[in-house]
Amino acid sequence: MTIEPNSDDQTAEHEDASEDEGFSAGMSLKGSLREAMQAPPTVYEIVGGQRFFDELVDRFYDAVEDDPRLRPMYPRDMGPSRRRLAGFLAQYWGGPPHYSDERGHPRLRMRHMPFPIGLAEREAWMAHMTASLDAATIADGTDRPLPDEIRAAMFDHFDNAATHLINQPPE
Ligand code: HEM
Secondary structure (H helix, E strand, O other), X not given: OOOOOOOOOOOOOOOOHHHOHHHHOOXXXXXXXXXXXXXXXXXXXXXXXXXXXXXXXXXXXXXXXXXXXXHHHOOOOOHHHHXXXXXXXXXXXXXXXXXXXXXXXXXXXXXXXXXXXXXHHHHHHHHHHHHHHHOOEOOOOOOOEOOHHHHHHHHHHHHHHHHHOOOOOOO
């Protein structure tokens, strides 16, 4: 099992289109067939596909709905926000690129600039996501727990990305 997200660092700023190859790299048919036959399962496949990410994000946003610090940042209808985050995460962990088809390059730091994110907002966001991750099970109907190494890899991704998105100086 490899715990590797899609090769592109999707939280980084790649304003230069030439750096965006991870989203549009052409591959020869021969190359892609060979890779498909040898490819280990992706994290996306192991956790049960899109349903896993929908459930993770639903638990997370249910908590955000009740958080007086975070809730005001989000739009009144959080349905589209749920879909965007679940689509982004599914794509990041090896699922189909529906997020980028709809939204283009993630450019997460730029997209979070309208929202003041300091340490307190980062900690609140991480607390809800950590709780959701702790409650997560494989989405294949068996309710098996998430393997420790996958949980740890997802936690690290959230932890690093959340720090990267801080855009306010310390108080
Ligand atoms: C650090 C604390 C964070 C806060 C306060 C925060 C807040 C927000 C807000 C207010 C939005 C706009 C709602 C929407 O229209 O979707 C948003 C969007 C989004 N956030 Fe965060 N976020 C945080 C961390 C993260 C992290 C760590 C990730 C990814 C690992 C992430 C991924 C996203 C994505 C994918 C979107 C939708 C972007 C788009 O296509 O418009 N956020 N976030």
